Amino acid sequence: MSSVIAQLSPEEEVVIHEFASLCLANISVEYTGKVQIFEHGGLEPLIRLLSSPDPDVKKNSIECIYNLVQDFQCRTTLQELNAIPPMLELLKSEYPIIQLLALKTLNVITNDKESRTMLRENQGLDQLIKIIDTKELNDLHIEALSVIANCLEDMETMTLIQQTGGLKKLLAFAENSTIPDIQKNAAKAITKAAYDAENRKLFHELEVEKCLVTLLGSESDGTKIAASQAISAMSENSSSKDFFNTQGIPQLVQLLKSDNEEVREAAALALANLTTCNPVNANAAAEADGIDPLISILSSKRDGAIANAATVLTNMAMQEPLRASIQGRDIMHALLGPLRSDNPVVQSKAALMVAATACDVEARTGLRNCGGLEPLVELLYSKNDEVRRHASWAVMVCASEEPMAVELCRLGTTTIPFNTL
Known part of the structure; x- marks a missing residue:
């Protein structure tokens, strides 16, 4: 390995550089090869060769x-060796494979904040x-979009790209593109950046x-x-939440009926x-005929989809007319599966939904008749604090009438030590 790396020295001819870098590129495919190249100091000469006049040497070096x-x-050492400027120069290459490899490398290293800063500072x-x-x-x-997505996580980058008009170009590019992967990556870039409150404000503007x-209307x-x-x-931005009331919620409700369970889960999320803390949006989701597909998702095979659907239905049930509509669709029977789930998040959301919907005699009777009290009481023994809290709330709601209280006592609610609740 030392002998091969030695052939990358400036004193060697270009043809030697070409075959030595090709050798290292092939060796670096395997984990042990990566380790050996790094430990023998191969990274620094490889970075130097990114500025080689020979395209084959550049290609082999960036691939390695x-x-x-x-x-x-290796990423940490790369930052110390100031590798980003020569990589950015490769983006100007006339050879697409060199440009692509440079972008792929930048996509990996810009997961680190220091590299994102260096990229920004080097235009x-x-x-x-x-x-x-x-x-x-x-x-x-x-x-290129993948690299931009990483960079948008930093507020400084977001501000810079907005000030130079790049953000507006990015959004127009995403909206007008007909290539699914481009649209998907653009949406992912927005998602990453939107976790920051200031970024959300800029996006809304x-x-x-x-x-x-x-x-949302894509075929992909x-x-x-x-x-x-x-x-x-x-x-998370209140103004955005208001916007989606009429444009967005109806389309998301349609996606709840998709054959793809991942689509249904994402739409439910x-x-x-x-709809959380937003009665207007909860009502809009119901008016878009969202109740039936949401109840259908409660029997999904994906825990995330079930938890999300239960959250929406709980938000809806905060309003009496919507609660009555949900109750009229045999909701208690639909909650049996989630109550018996092994997933604490699903258990918690299901128990919370029982608390939100078991607000009258008929609903509570329906829960008892379908066998829902037993799994609900079992959740009181959960090791998860939130599950126990929501189950306790649901039991309190159900025990507000004597026959249900008697049944709950029979199932053992009074034998649970208070310090476990």
Whole structure:
């Protein structure tokens, strides 16, 4: 290994560089090869060769570096060696494979904040925006978007890209593209950035909500999922929440009927966030005929989908007319499966829903007749605090009439030590 790496020295001819770097690129595919190259100091000469006049040397070197940076220690050393400027130069190459490998490498290393800062300080964002703004480079758009998505996690980057007009270009690009992977990656970029409150504010000012509603109508399930997740993140902004009342909620309700369970789960999550502490949106979801598909999801095989659907139905049940509508659809029977789930999150959401819907004699009788009291009481013994809390609340609601109280005592609620609740 030392002998091969020694052939990368500036004194060697280009043809030697070419075959030595090719050798290392092939070796770096395997984990042990990565370790040996790194331990023998191969990273620094490889970075130097990114500026080689020979395209084959550049290609081999960046390919090897891409393999190496899958390891965290290599990424840290890469920052110390100031590798980002020569990588950004590779984006200007006339060879698409070199540009693609450079973008793939940048996508990996910009998961680290320090690398994102270096990329920003070296005007890397301008180059990335220029790539997605150039139709002839459409084979690089997906990877360029992935790098931008990482960078948007930082408020400084978000502000810079907004001030230079790049953010507006990004949203227009996402909305107008017909390539599913591009739309999906653009929505993922929005999701990552929208976890920051200031970023959400900037997105709202640029009317990102319209873009996301458009993406919900994509034929690609991946894009629908990504757009739903972005709406979930943006719903933390109250103004965005209001926007989606008429544009967004009806489309999300339609996605609840999808054959793809991941789509249904993502749509239910978006609705859960949009309807939490928002009666207007809860009512909008009901008016869009969301109750039946939400109840249907309670029998899903995906725990996340069940928990999300239960949250939306609980939010709806806070309003008496909607609660009556939910009760009229045999909701207690639909909750049996979630109450018996092994997943604490599902158990918690199901118990909370019982507390929200068992508000009259008929509903409580329905819960008892379908055998729902037994699994509810069992949740009082859960080791999870939230499950016990919500189960206790549901039991309190159910015990408000004597026949139910007697039945709950028979099932052992009075024998549970208070210090476990």
